[in-house]
Amino acid sequence: MTTMTIESTVYHPDVSGIAATLDITGLNLWYGDKQALHGVTLPIPEGQVTALIGPSGCGKSTLLRCINRMNDLIDGLRIAGHIHLGGQDIYRPAQDPIALRKRMGMVFQKPNPFPMSIFDNVAFPMRVDGFVDRRRQAGAVEHALRGAALWDEVKDRLDDSALGLSGGQQQRLCIARAIACDPEVLLMDEPCASLDPVATARIEELIDELAGRYTIVIVTHNMQQAARASDYTAFMYLGRLVEFGATKNVFQAPLSPRTRDYVTGRFG
Amino acid sequence: MTSTSNLAPTASSNLSRTVPAKADDVRSRGEPFTWLLGGALALGCLMIAGLLALVVWNGFVTFIPKPIEVLTENSGAISAGERVRQESFRPAPDVVAKLSATARENVAGNGGYATRFLIKTGNFDLYGEDFKWVADFDVATRSLPRDMVLVERMEWGPLIGRLIGMTVDGTSVAVTDIADPRFVDAHRAARDRWRKIADLERDDIGGINARIEQERLELRSIELSEGRGSESYRRAAVTYESVAAALAKDHQRSTAEAAALVDTNKGFTATFADAQGTSKTVALDAIVRLYAANDLSWFDKIAIYLARWWEFLSDDPREANTEGGVWPALFGTFTMTLLMVVAVAPFGIVTALYLREYARQGRFVAFVRICVNNLAGVPSIVYGVFGLGFFAYLVGGTIDEVFFQERLPSPTFGTGGLLWSSLTLALLTVPVVIVATEEALSAVPRSIREASLACGASKWQTIKYVVLPRAMPGILTGIILAMARGAGEVAPLMLVGVVKLAPALPIDGTFPFIHLERSFMHLGFHIYDVGFQSRNSEAGKPMVFVTTMLLMTVVFGMNLAAILIRNRLKTRFATAAF
Ligand SMILES: Nc1ncnc2c1ncn2[C@@H]1O[C@H](COP(=O)(O)OP(=O)(O)OP(=O)(O)O)[C@@H](O)[C@H]1O
Numbered sequence: 001m002t003t004m005t006i007e008s009t010v011y012h013p014d015v016s017g018i019a020a021t022l023d024i025t026g027l028n029l030w031y032g033d034k035q036a037l038h039g040v041t042l043p044i045p046e047g048q049v050t051a052l053i054g055p056s057g058c059g060k061s062t063l064l065r066c067i068n069r070m071n072d073l074i075d076g077l078r079i080a081g082h083i084h085l086g087g088q089d090i091y092r093p094a095q096d097p098i099a100l101r102k103r104m105g106m107v108f109q110k111p112n113p114f115p116m117s118i119f120d121n122v123a124f125p126m127r128v129d130g131f132v133d134r135r136r137q138a139g140a141v142e143h144a145l146r147g148a149a150l151w152d153e154v155k156d157r158l159d160d161s162a163l164g165l166s167g168g169q170q171q172r173l174c175i176a177r178a179i180a181c182d183p184e185v186l187l188m189d190e191p192c193a194s195l196d197p198v199a200t201a202r203i204e205e206l207i208d209e210l211a212g213r214y215t216i217v218i219v220t221h222n223m224q225q226a227a228r229a230s231d232y233t234a235f236m237y238l239g240r241l242v243e244f245g246a247t248k249n250v251f252q253a254p255l256s257p258r259t260r261d262y263v264t265g266r267f268g
Numbered sequence: 269m270t271s272t273s274n275l276a277p278t279a280s281s282n283l284s285r286t287v288p289a290k291a292d293d294v295r296s297r298g299e300p301f302t303w304l305l306g307g308a309l310a311l312g313c314l315m316i317a318g319l320l321a322l323v324v325w326n327g328f329v330t331f332i333p334k335p336i337e338v339l340t341e342n343s344g345a346i347s348a349g350e351r352v353r354q355e356s357f358r359p360a361p362d363v364v365a366k367l368s369a370t371a372r373e374n375v376a377g378n379g380g381y382a383t384r385f386l387i388k389t390g391n392f393d394l395y396g397e398d399f400k401w402v403a404d405f406d407v408a409t410r411s412l413p414r415d416m417v418l419v420e421r422m423e424w425g426p427l428i429g430r431l432i433g434m435t436v437d438g439t440s441v442a443v444t445d446i447a448d449p450r451f452v453d454a455h456r457a458a459r460d461r462w463r464k465i466a467d468l469e470r471d472d473i474g475g476i477n478a479r480i481e482q483e484r485l486e487l488r489s490i491e492l493s494e495g496r497g498s499e500s501y502r503r504a505a506v507t508y509e510s511v512a513a514a515l516a517k518d519h520q521r522s523t524a525e526a527a528a529l530v531d532t533n534k535g536f537t538a539t540f541a542d543a544q545g546t547s548k549t550v551a552l553d554a555i556v557r558l559y560a561a562n563d564l565s566w567f568d569k570i571a572i573y574l575a576r577w578w579e580f581l582s583d584d585p586r587e588a589n590t591e592g593g594v595w596p597a598l599f600g601t602f603t604m605t606l607l608m609v610v611a612v613a614p615f616g617i618v619t620a621l622y623l624r625e626y627a628r629q630g631r632f633v634a635f636v637r638i639c640v641n642n643l644a645g646v647p648s649i650v651y652g653v654f655g656l657g658f659f660a661y662l663v664g665g666t667i668d669e670v671f672f673q674e675r676l677p678s679p680t681f682g683t684g685g686l687l688w689s690s691l692t693l694a695l696l697t698v699p700v701v702i703v704a705t706e707e708a709l710s711a712v713p714r715s716i717r718e719a720s721l722a723c724g725a726s727k728w729q730t731i732k733y734v735v736l737p738r739a740m741p742g743i744l745t746g747i748i749l750a751m752a753r754g755a756g757e758v759a760p761l762m763l764v765g766v767v768k769l770a771p772a773l774p775i776d777g778t779f780p781f782i783h784l785e786r787s788f789m790h791l792g793f794h795i796y797d798v799g800f801q802s803r804n805s806e807a808g809k810p811m812v813f814v815t816t817m818l819l820m821t822v823v824f825g826m827n828l829a830a831i832l833i834r835n836r837l838k839t840r841f842a843t844a845a846f
């Protein structure tokens with residue numbers, strides 16, 4: 001804990017030739033004078049679930065929010081490096097961040113439904129895209145709610161306020177909202193952090209179902225969850241990417257001693 | 269480990285002695301402060317409740333018909349009137365010296381004090397005053413004669429006396445009872461004719477005058493644009509002459525009709541004698557209402573009470589505003605406040621939106637914020653001066669020059685009016701809306717803003733769909749506060765459009781129906797006018813209370829409506845689990 005050598009990222013051999021639609025290369029990020037990300041290079045495999053793990057404050061959320069440029073809103077933020085989506089750098093000047101966010105869905109740590117009806121929550125991405133016809137929205141809303149395993153619970157009260165749902169239902173509603181526009185990438189920042197084990201299990205099942213359809217990046221503090229739900233795992237520490245590989249290998253045969261300590265629960 | 273071992277002995281050794289000592293210390297338990305806070309609250313509530321009770325009590329009792337007492341004084345003077353209030357006073361020594369022995373003893377027994385009461389004698393045209401103080405020791409006899417009548421007149425305030433006769437169509441008829449059908453019918457017919465005359469003057473003659481003016485303005489505008497010598501002007505002038513002549517004929521006919529009615533009404537009078545027997549003749553059509561005050565059943569009293577309320581709410585004022593109704597003022601207040609809200613709400617909300625959501629939060633914005641807050645401390649009369657100079661003279665003057673040239677030199681928008689009053693008050697109340705809106709916006713959780721942005725919404729879409737709806741209850745609270753502040757404001761209005769007596773309502777049946785340029789009446793100003801600008805402030809006092817109560821009711825009603833809207837919005841967010 002006391003000494004910290006500047007080490008380079010360890011990549012498992014199983015990630016050497018993967019197809020990455022989302023490719024993060026040499027990403028550095030500063031909050032004012034404080035550097036929060038140090039040269040992160042992370043190819044995120046297409047159609048797979050990638051878990052970001054690491055101790056609190058290591059920059060997982062920061063990295064995740066770089067992918068859909070949510071960090072743009074923060075004053076004094078500086079970024080160097082590249083993130084390519086489908087071969088194009090999303091930080092190039094011509095990139096419209098709003099158009100970029102339309103290609104991605106994001107689920108936050110705390111459920112944050114809008115103070116509107118359940119239907120309007122899920123239809124919101126369509127509404128901002130200019131599709132205001134409720135009948136045309138209805139199909140997509142049902143599809144998204146089924147996708148988020150919420151349809152059966154809410155189909156009779158679509159016009160009720162979303163705030164009347166339980167925490168777990170709200171979080172699934174947020175997932176439905178995130179997938180309503182068929183995004184290419186789904187970003188989840190500790191989606192189960194405020195949920196009980198039953199709700200957590202449901203969300204994990206859901207992630208399983210969604211895997212394959214979307215490229216999913218999920219931040220989690222829960223080792224079991226990462227091990228169960230993800231295909232690939234990236235371990236971060238103090239703003240650096242320490243190790244990246246297939247989940248099975250990262251958990252069972254970690255190459256970096258720091259990763260080993262973390263996944264076996266010896267520090268964190 | 270080390271910290272626990274350090275703490276343990278300190279805690280255990282001190283607990284036994286210091287804690288009970290501390291618990292006994294009143295100051296540490298904060299009781300005096302609780303009492304202080306509670307006391308301050310109680311005091312505040314008491315003062316507000318007292319004010320409300322005073323206004324409401326006086327407001328409710330004003331219209332109750334009171335008995336008329338006839339008092340014979342020791343000197344032989346007789347006076348009649350409603351008792352208004354009483355007080356104890358110290359009579360001058362020479363007055364006491366002249367009293368009878370028993371009366372002197374009474375005064376001496378009271379420590380030199382005696383009681384006197386104020387009676388409202390009415391008959392201002394006979395006595396030159398409305399009220400009279402009568403000392404208790406001066407009263408020889410007191411009676412409540414059943415034939416004493418209180419007459420509410422169009423002019424000169426109330427008359428108190430007995431009916432001693434009347435004329436019907438110029439011939440006198442011996443009637444001494446106001447319930448006599450001959451009197452009742454004649455009175456009703458005279459009032460009907462009077463109403464007819466008023467209608468003729470306002471609608472027919474007023475309408476014809478307006479049309480003549482309209483024609484003249486059209487001619488004038490042709491003159492201004494084409495010149496006096498032009499062909500079109502000559503043609504228009506010819507048309508104008510013929511139309512004006514036709515209208516003048518209409519005018520004459522209506523005037524003649526009205527004059528005939530006036531003539532007829534001259535033949536209908538009633539003669540009353542006051543308590544001392546002085547007679548006074550009153551035209552029947554000038555009698556608004558009369559009743560035998562000491563001969564009323566409960567039912568009569570309630571009927572008079574309600575009729576007076578109805579008159580108050582629905583009629584024009586008379587007698588320099590101290591009597592009659594306040595309908596124009598009520599209507600003016602309501603319209604002005606609504607217009608003000610229409611102006612202040614978008615302006616304040618947009619300003620706050622920019623300040624909070626778009627502007628860079630730096631020194632400049634902080635400075636602007638301080639300025640906005642300080643605006644609330646500028647005396648309201650200063651806003652009035654600004655409104656007059658900027659809105660009425662500058663903006664209104666320009667509008668007149670551009671659009672209403674034919675009416676110059678008499679101003680249309682270039683003087684105080686409803687629009688300028690509303691805008692001035694909007695300016696006055698806009699800080700309230702800005703501050704409340706900013707607060708409401710900053711209370712919208714970051715998490716749902718982020719959710720919206722992550723869905724691909726633009727900043728404006730986020731504000732429109734998520735932030736504003738969520739902030740709406742708070743914004744409405746600001747608007748409610750602004751409304752309450754604006755509706756009760758008087759001083760600036762005196763400069764920018766409120767008048768003592770407006771000739772017409774700002775909304776009526778003549779095109780374009782809403783006359784924003786018209787001056788108007790306002791309940792707040794009405795209170796000031798009746799209370800402090802009238803011939804006799806004592807006579808206006810009841811009116812002040814009733815009008816205050818009405819103003820408070822109006823403000824309360826409008827607030828209630830806004831609060832209901834707000835609560836309906838709030839229930840949508842009631843289960844907010846952020
Ligand atoms: N808006 C911000 N301004 C300044 N510093 C920030 C900001 N957001 C995060 N940081 C800093 O950046 C570092 C990384 O934060 P980040 O939120 O990415 O951590 P995390 O890995 O998500 O932690 P956790 O697991 O607790 O959520 C932290 O040291 C944090 O203090």
Ligand SMILES: [Mg+2]
Nearest residue numbers: 060061062189
């Ligand atoms: Mg985080």
